[in-house]
Amino acid sequence: MTHYSPLVDTYPQYPFEIVSGNGMHVTDAEGNIYLDLYGGHAVCGIGHSHPHLVAAIYExxxxxxxxxxxxxxxxxxxAAEELLKFANSHxxxxxxxxxGAEANENALxxxxxxTHRTQIASLYGSFHGRST
Known part of the structure; x- marks a missing residue:
């Protein structure tokens, strides 16, 4: 795993480039197809290139x-109304x-x-969001 771009080296990168995705699979620059069981840190795993989603984004x-x-x-x-309806909550x-950093900060x-409290507990060395 080597650094091969001008991007900040946040995590070690695998030695291949993902160039496309379709459904639950991604394809690298060499044409190898992988079952995407990852997708990214803290993302919504909804698959890749679904025609309805692509059309809605395009529109x-x-x-x-x-x-x-x-x-x-x-x-x-x-979107907020649909989310509340889906959550079926009060x-x-x-x-x-x-x-995620903003979500964690606002949840806290x-x-x-x-709770009318002034302190929180966190675990040292745990990931609580990428912020300072």
Whole structure:
């Protein structure tokens, strides 16, 4: 496993490049096909290149790919409503995050607020999100 790019060397990299994915498989630059039992750190394992997902992303990207939460976005509101419906819980709102670090930080803030506590416990050397 060698460093072969100008990217920061966060983790040791395997000596092959994944160039495409379809369903539960990924293909490397040499044409080898792998069953994707990994996909990435802290990602949603939904497979690769599903036609419905590709079409939905394409359709939305033609309108607006991203905008800050400083304004209302009907697609973001619909996503939150669907998530709450799927969760079938008593929760009334959703907070979307860009990363696991943000999710952990906000989960801790909510837990502290709801429990009226001021301290938390963590495990030394454990991964709690990539932030400082």
């Amino acid at each position: 939305q990207a033609q309108k607006l790919f991203f905008y800050s939460n400083l304004t209302r976005l009907s697609i973001r509101t619909r 929760l009334a709102s959703v907070f979307f995050c860009n990363s 803030r909510i837990a502290l607020q709801l």
